[in-house]
Amino acid sequence: MIIGIVAIADNLAIGKEGKLPWHYSADLKHFKQTTTGNAVVMGSNTWRSIGKPLPGRLNIVLSRRAQLDSADDLLFLRSENEAVDLAKFLNCDLYVIGGAKIYAAFAPFIDSWIVTEIPETIENADVFMPADYLDGFRLADVQELDGGLGVKRYDRA
Numbered sequence: 257m258i259i260g261i262v263a264i265a266d267n268l269a270i271g272k273e274g275k276l277p278w279h280y281s282a283d284l285k286h287f288k289q290t291t292t293g294n295a296v297v298m299g300s301n302t303w304r305s306i307g308k309p310l311p312g313r314l315n316i317v318l319s320r321r322a323q324l325d326s327a328d329d330l331l332f333l334r335s336e337n338e339a340v341d342l343a344k345f346l347n348c349d350l351y352v353i354g355g356a357k358i359y360a361a362f363a364p365f366i367d368s369w370i371v372t373e374i375p376e377t378i379e380n381a382d383v384f385m386p387a388d389y390l391d392g393f394r395l396a397d398v399q400e401l402d403g404g405l406g407v408k409r410y411d412r413a
């Protein structure tokens with residue numbers, strides 16, 4: 257399965273100045289638990305923001321121009337189609353972990369979305385999800401994390 261995983265504020269913000277504009281340890285823990293043992297794919301901006309491969313996961317970074325070396329748990333690919341082709345041969349799920357450009361590129365391929373709802377409006381955010389990203393999906397599961405954050409899973413209808 258190809259699964260989008262995103263944390264999103266009330267005003268659809270997901271990023272500010274190259275970073276996550278909030279810190280919720282319960283959500284980071286949920287992200288780690290959900291994605292560990294699987295593959296994750298991210299854009300080069302998100303890769304720069306994270307700074308190192310996420311442990312216990314195959315880290316795929318997409319870039320059209322960066323000359324980067326792959327390592328054991330790190331693979332640089334040139335397009336979403338290369339990642340989608342690779343995912344067919346993986347015995348695990350591929351989690352699309354952002355940012356906005358990568359979510360947009362994978363939108364046609366995503367089977368489910370896992371969405372953490374951040375109960376904040378982020379002023380001066382500079383990266384947003386499109387308002388219609390859940391069109392064609394239906395709510396399949398609702399979960400509450402420690403501290404009361406809501407996480408919803410949406411499956412393609």
Ligand SMILES: NC(=O)c1ccc[n+]([C@@H]2O[C@H](COP(=O)([O-])OP(=O)(O)OC[C@H]3O[C@@H](n4cnc5c(N)ncnc54)[C@H](OP(=O)(O)O)[C@@H]3O)[C@@H](O)[C@H]2O)c1
Nearest residue numbers: 263271274275276299300301302319320354355356357358
């Ligand atoms: N809230 C969340 O859940 C969440 C999750 C992840 C990230 N974020 C935030 O989102 C922001 C970053 O998002 P962003 O949209 O600016 O950047 P991004 O999607 O992380 O990276 C964009 C870059 O990825 C490469 N790329 C994009 N589409 C591609 C494609 N189809 N094929 C090959 N390469 C492709 C390009 O790199 P090159 O220019 O190198 O070619 C492009 O400049 C940060 O603030 C980050 O903290 C938030």
